Amino acid sequence: MNTRRDFFKSAATLGLLGATGLPLMDAAEVKTEPAAVGDDRRYWVSITQKIARPVLENLARRELKKNMSVEEKAGAKRANCTHLEAFGRLLCGISPWLAAENLSGDELTSQQEFLKLAQASLAAATDPQSPDFMNFSEGGQPLVDAAFLAQGILRAPKALWEPLAPRVKSQIIAALKSSRKIATPAGNNWVMFAATVEAALLEFGEPTLAPRLEGCVRKMLGWYVGDGVYGDGDFFHYDYYNSFVIHPMLVDVLATLKKHDAAFAPAHAVVLKRARRYAEIQERLIAPEGTFPAVGRSITYRFGAFQTLAQMAGQRQLPEHLKPPQVRCALTAVIRRMIEAPGTFDANGWLQIGFCGHQPALGETYISTGSLYLCSAGLLPLGLPPTDEFWSAPPAKWTAQKLWSGENLPADHAMSDVRIVTVPALNRAG
Numbered sequence: 001m002n003t004r005r006d007f008f009k010s011a012a013t014l015g016l017l018g019a020t021g022l023p024l025m026d027a028a029e030v031k032t033e034p035a036a037v038g039d040d041r042r043y044w045v046s047i048t049q050k051i052a053r054p055v056l057e058n059l060a061r062r063e064l065k066k067n068m069s070v071e072e073k074a075g076a077k078r079a080n081c082t083h084l085e086a087f088g089r090l091l092c093g094i095s096p097w098l099a100a101e102n103l104s105g106d107e108l109t110s111q112q113e114f115l116k117l118a119q120a121s122l123a124a125a126t127d128p129q130s131p132d133f134m135n136f137s138e139g140g141q142p143l144v145d146a147a148f149l150a151q152g153i154l155r156a157p158k159a160l161w162e163p164l165a166p167r168v169k170s171q172i173i174a175a176l177k178s179s180r181k182i183a184t185p186a187g188n189n190w191v192m193f194a195a196t197v198e199a200a201l202l203e204f205g206e207p208t209l210a211p212r213l214e215g216c217v218r219k220m221l222g223w224y225v226g227d228g229v230y231g232d233g234d235f236f237h238y239d240y241y242n243s244f245v246i247h248p249m250l251v252d253v254l255a256t257l258k259k260h261d262a263a264f265a266p267a268h269a270v271v272l273k274r275a276r277r278y279a280e281i282q283e284r285l286i287a288p289e290g291t292f293p294a295v296g297r298s299i300t301y302r303f304g305a306f307q308t309l310a311q312m313a314g315q316r317q318l319p320e321h322l323k324p325p326q327v328r329c330a331l332t333a334v335i336r337r338m339i340e341a342p343g344t345f346d347a348n349g350w351l352q353i354g355f356c357g358h359q360p361a362l363g364e365t366y367i368s369t370g371s372l373y374l375c376s377a378g379l380l381p382l383g384l385p386p387t388d389e390f391w392s393a394p395p396a397k398w399t400a401q402k403l404w405s406g407e408n409l410p411a412d413h414a415m416s417d418v419r420i421v422t423v424p425a426l427n428r429a430g
Helices: 004-013 039-060 083-096 105-126 141-155 166-181 191-203 215-220 240-259 262-285 299-314 324-339 369-383 398-406
Strands: 223-228
Touching: 004 215, 039 083, 039 105, 039 369, 083 105, 083 141, 083 240, 083 299, 083 369, 105 191, 105 299, 141 191, 141 240, 166 191, 191 215, 191 240, 191 262, 215 240, 215 262, 215 299, 223 398, 240 262, 240 299, 240 369, 262 398, 299 369, 324 369
Parallel strands: none
Antiparallel strands: none
């Protein structure tokens, strides 16, 4: 594996990285001008490799618990759940790329390598005889990351489910079912973790539990506050959990339910409309220089804060006036600012706690090394083929760049809302 210094030197020679008037690794003035067509995708793939390789190579060899560095707040005791956090969150973000079609050359070779590692890792993580068998049921946290793992498979079933051996499929189903031991959450975004696990089990042909599926979705929808934003329980929280969890899981869970029962189509249409509006808001949060407000808890998930924007781009569901190349350029600027900051990775390539670099004081008691891999959720558009407009269109300014350079743009307005969504009971006949 290349060292961190070699990795960024190599990327710089391709014209993918750069700073303006400062040393290469100083993130205070990271270049935010758009790259040439094609460069952004190569850069995103290189970042995916950098983030994913330590996790997947070690887990495929069944040596993740042996070799993974674990950073956490003193006394947090996250060692029993951090490995599932790393794997589940990583898979949630990179699975669309693992399933992407019409790739060629070096990217195709790399994709196939990482796909094989991911498939081997699914076997290792769910095999009770494996030294890397993961905790899916003890304590509360495993429900969260069982859901991220399930979401990753739901996003790429042709790559991460259909090719698996029957034995591995059975292991995964058993692991996900074991998370039911954790009580159904009631008061916050955790309801979506129970619902996502059940949605995956539904997709795998298993019986589901209504209180943990439809019941949890109804609960989440009941916290909608308007203009594309949900409360996190009875109250609104000014953080990024609408993007870390709420919108992405609502969209994916209801898409799965709609696939199995057309009665869920109206609810799916409404949550998709809300997610598109929230993506519009997210794009406007990205400043001209590629920064965004560090507000609320869990900001150590870095550019995972833009999962909803990335998801809508990856599903070709951006609002009509929000053009794919401007979103590509905005997200690339954010990723550069964060991933190139000194201290983002340790000497062995593992992510370290921080927002822009290594900032361990930002690590709440539930944060550990594994948690940080939710940043990969910002990479979802890699599931689009290189010929898609998102990647192939010429570079474009994003909204903040246009406004702060004096362009005359239309005013932003709240969406016209639907206040109530009916979620039917799933037809479980047969």
